[in-house]
Amino acid sequence: MMVRVPSPRAVFVDYPVGRTFGRPGASEQHERVLADALACLGSFTVTGQIIDLPHQWEPGGSRLWEAALTKDFLG
Amino acid sequence: MPFDYLSMMARRAAPNPPRELKPVSKPAWQPVSKPLSEMRAALLTSAAIREASQPKFPSAGDASYRQVSSDPKVTDLKIDHRSHIGTDARRDPEIVFPRTALMSLAERGLVGGVTPFHLLFVGGIRLYRELEEDLAPALAGELSQAGADLAVFIPY
Numbered sequence: 300m301m302v303r304v305p306s307p308r309a310v311f312v313d314y315p316v317g318r319t320f321g322r323p324g325a326s327e328q329h330e331r332v333l334a335d336a337l338a339c340l341g342s343f344t345v346t347g348q349i350i351d352l353p354h355q356w357e358p359g360g361s362r363l364w365e366a367a368l369t370k371d372f373l374g
Numbered sequence: 375m376p377f378d379y380l381s382m383m384a385r386r387a388a389p390n391p392p393r394e395l396k397p398v399s400k401p402a403w404q405p406v407s408k409p410l411s412e413m414r415a416a417l418l419t420s421a422a423i424r425e426a427s428q429p430k431f432p433s434a435g436d437a438s439y440r441q442v443s444s445d446p447k448v449t450d451l452k453i454d455h456r457s458h459i460g461t462d463a464r465r466d467p468e469i470v471f472p473r474t475a476l477m478s479l480a481e482r483g484l485v486g487g488v489t490p491f492h493l494l495f496v497g498g499i500r501l502y503r504e505l506e507e508d509l510a511p512a513l514a515g516e517l518s519q520a521g522a523d524l525a526v527f528i529p530y
Contacts, residue, residue: 340410
């Protein structure tokens with residue numbers, strides 16, 4: 300979606316949609332994601348560029364959350 | 375590979391056609407003119423969050439916005455966005471509206487400051503003309519008046 304609707308500067312966090320900064324109550328995680336996103340500010344050179352942050356929803360990189368998210372969306 | 379949200383949204387919309395993704399006519403670009411540690415920052419999110427005392431966001435077709443205090447101690451927030459993905463955000467709005475995190479970064483000196491309020495509106499609406507011609511200029515005016523150097527938009 301970010302590719303199709305470009306913004307001047309965009310950072311992508313590969314977390315489930317609606318949980319951009321992390322898990323509920325995980326204030327340190329929220330701050331880390333925001334700080335990492337803001338740290339990219341000087342790295343953008345052109346409109347539409349997207350920088351991927353390295354954060355993963357599950358520590359081991361599991362993608363099982365995708366099935367749960369699909370169930371939330373589609374019932 | 376990132377999760378394919380567009381396919382999922384299309385499946386959810388069926389048998390209606392998938393949502394149209396409409397790029398803005400003129401993406402804005404402003405050069406970075408000072409270090410982050412000297413910038414005053416604001417948050418924008420389309421999660422339809424408001425202070426409990428403010429008027430509720432209508433369920434659809436609304437291009438209004440609310441100013442919400444940037445003080446994390448103002449905790450009586452409501453989320454009017456009717457989304458299937460909102461379960462966690464209703465438990466902790468900070469996951470889409472990181473007001474406390476931003477204030478903490480400012481207190482640590484990583485960010486120069488925070489505007490007195492943040493700006494919130496409804497996502498997932500189809501009022502493309504109103505968004506570009508009415509809402510966006512109004513938000514830009516608010517940000518300018520608040521002395522914001524940087525706006526962080528969190529889509530929802």
